[in-house]
Amino acid sequence: MDLAIPDMALVVLVGASGSGKSTFARKHFAPTQVLSSDFFRGLVSDDENSQDASAEAFDALHYIAGKRLRAGLVTVVDATNTQRGPRADLLRLAKEHDVLPVAIVLDLPESVCVRRNAERPDRDFGAHVVRRHVDELRRSVRSLTKEGFRRVHVLRGESEVDEARIVVEPLRNDLRGETGPFDVIGDVHGCRAELEELLGELGYTLDRDAQGRAVGAAHPQGRRAVFVGDLVDRGPDTPGVLRLAMGMVEAGTALAVSGNHEHKLLKALRGKQVTVRHGLAESLEQLGREEPEFVTRVERFCDQLIGHYVLDGGALVVAHAGLPEHYHMRASGRVRSFALYGDTTGETDEYGLPVRYPWARDYRGRAMVLYGHTPVPEAEWINSTMCLDTGCVFGGKLTALRYPERELVSVAAHEVWYEPVRPLVAPVAEREPTALALDDVLGRRVVQTWAQDAVTVRGERSAAALEVMSRFAVDPRWLVYLPPTMAPAETHREGEYLEHPREAFAGYGALPVLCEEKHMGSRAVVLVTRSESVAPRRFAIEGDGAVYTRTGRPFFDEETTSVLLGRVRSTIPWEELDTDWVLLDAELLPWNAKAKELITGQFAAVAAAAHAALPAALSALRSAADRGVGVADLLSRTEIRLTNAGSFRDVYRRYCWPTTGLDGVRLAPFQLLATEGRTYHDRPHTWHLEIADRLHAADPDLFTRTRRLAVDPTDPGSVAEGVAWWESLTAAGGEGMVVKPAANFVRTGRKLTLPGLKVRGRDYLRVVYGPDYTTNLDRLRDRKLGPKRSLALREYALGLEALDRLVKAEPLWRVHEAVFAVLALESEPIDPRL
Secondary structure, three states: OEEEEEOOEEEEEEEOOOOOHHHHHHHHOOHHHEEEHHHHHHHHHOOOOOHHHHHHHHHHHHHHHHHHHHOOOOEEEEOOOOOHHHHHHHHHHHHHOOOEEEEEEEEOOHHHHHHHHHOOOOOOOOHHHHHHHHHHHHHHHHHHHHHOOOEEEEEEOHHHHHHOEEEEEOOOOEEOOOOOOEEEEOOOOOOHHHHHHHHHHOOOEEEEOOOOOEEEEEOOOOOEEEEOOOOOOOOOOHHHHHHHHHHHHHHOOEEEEOOHHHHHHHHHHOOOOOOOOOOHHHHHHHHOOOOHHHHHHHHHHHHHOEOEEEEHHHOEEEEOOOOOHHHOOOOOHHHHHHHHHOOEEEEEOOOOOEEEOOHHHHOOOOOEEEEOOOOOOOOOEEOOEEEOOOEHHHOOEEEEEEEOOOEEEEEEOOOOOOOOOOOOOOOHHHOOOOOOOHHHOOOOEEEEEOOOEEEEEOHHHHHHHHHHHHHHOOOOOOOOOOOOOOEEOOOOOOOOOOOOHHHHHHHOOOOOEEEEEEOOOEEEEEEEEOOOOHHHHHOOOOOOEEEEOOOOOEOOOHHHHHHHHHHHHOOOOHHHHOOOEEEEEEEEEOOHHHHHHHHHHHHHHHHHHHHHHHHHHHHHHHHHHHOOOOOHHHHHHHHHHHHHHHHHHHHHHHOOOOOEOOEOOEEEEEEEEEEOOEEOOOOOHHHHHHHHHHHHHHOOOOEOOOOEEEEOOOOHHHHHHHHHHHHHHHHOOOOEEEEEEOOOOOEEOOEEOOOOEEEEOOOOHHHHHOOOHHHHHHHHOOOOOHHHHHHHHHHHHHHHHHHHHHHOOOOHHHHHHHHHHHHHHOOOOOOOOO
């Protein structure tokens, strides 16, 4: 016997003591799914049979059950549950979490239960207890459905229990396996001609019957239409719309959810008392002219419509009036009511109509939600939601959204078919595409990324990120990406080098790599728009872009930034990239353009102190040596220290030069991060550097070319060439190089590959570790690289996620969720010298 239970259900086992509930639960469900009253009695009293502990035990059981149901997990309650009171508590729990309650009744003979209890030494109560349970159970069986259980399975006798098999069925609204592409169509309201026209614009071919009526439609590329409800009422041809939509649904070329008007029409067709208004009279009159068989078909169609669908792996939700995230894929009367009618504030407007609660304004879900119900003059994104009811029946237009393309397609209404009670004006309060809230970035956060699953950010790190953002960063609307930190190659264990190319090449195994010259400057993110009209439309801010550091701080004042962006704009191949904005990852030179205070306060101070103190020390030591004092070793060490201090000063000075405004400022771009609708992590690094070369050719006074060399780690000759190239770079005063997978983004199975490994030169590392670091190499070689690499991978995944959300035009809070996480991770206590 198959016992069907819906996914995301609360399963209540009902049976007398000794009926085998626990055995049944162990056989058919995972241990984590089963919550046993006996087990919870043991938890709170150390005695699983202590009836005195029942109240505390069930309190704990209900708490854990609530946590599981909130997470959408099948939960089984193993208790006698023969009395109505305990069952009512569980039904309330199911209702609170909008899951379907299911009862499985083990109705075994009293004699069997008594015998089984007698065989168990821990059951010392008499047969009268079992008799009471059996009596309670048999009085309850017929009322379980009335109590609220959506499904009731009764197993009578041991054989039925033994032969039972649990079958978990997906909820009717669970169409996550349907990936589209889809064309989601707004409220039609009886406007058949406009619907036929829209389907034609979308590329569908209409099927017509012998009378020329549209009875179906199909797309040559296999796309499917999804109707958001309210096919009926108000318009001139409700039967024609239903005939077409029903034919498409029956043929599998369309899906449809119920609207409140279908719900009301169904009641009217079934003879229930309803108030005939808002266009219902027109539908009933039009259907009255149809054949009875057609009306019966309509009744059956409306009855089968459900409240909402979850599609494409959970990325798309369609509901007539919209749906908050905590209702997605849930099943209850409350969920269906919201999906059909939405929610109200309890107020009425000047037209006597209820004021709808603006749920979309606060929506923070992962899924895109498409809906209708409340007509608007234009379909607009509010967070990741869009209302597609653009008032066709009121003389507006009929609108569809192509998914996943996010392209709107509309046709104008042929005329005003029904006068609206109130004008189609979008409430201003609901249009806050860039609104941010503290809850979006504060506290412990788990950010899902497509590149590396979830990244966790601790609460104190989030607070640090908010502090930086609120005090120092550019306007948050420009802050759409932060680059990841970069880890060094494995430590070199021989000779006078701490870092060496051979470890970097070995770190990527057999992957072809590209060595890129490492410019000594400051990491810069450059966001530039094609014209000043782009930013207000795309980023909801005035201006032409931003140039900021890897922690979100602006490099220059507004005037200098504007001049710099103007020069960058003039070099971008806009037509070729087919975009109105470009996001670049670059290095901004010289180092002192941003790090002047760091240089003067830290590095220059060290060099000055050394050159002030060490010559005097050398003079004194030489005098002492001339007098025969045994200071030879100290003198030698001091001479080395002075030489090191000179090398230290020469190194940092090499990366500094005077700048006035933009005079002397250089940009070295090395990656095109994103343009409108497109990211470029799938392009090899040579492609990105060729773009950078073209920018350099267009403005060689601003852009610096990045030299590079391809290396095959499996070819000893190629490896030797790479080592020699690095040696020549560092000998000439260069910082070093970055070794990257030539293909750019690389993932093996679920494991993400580091985007780059830096290999810094021996002289440059004096800036990092101090003038005398070469005398401490043995100690420095014990540096721990694991945390730094983990940080680099997490930040890389978050950066890719931010870019993905940006080009999908997701709301700013969704982009910032990933961006703020990068900023938060930067406060982790990791050796800054790595």
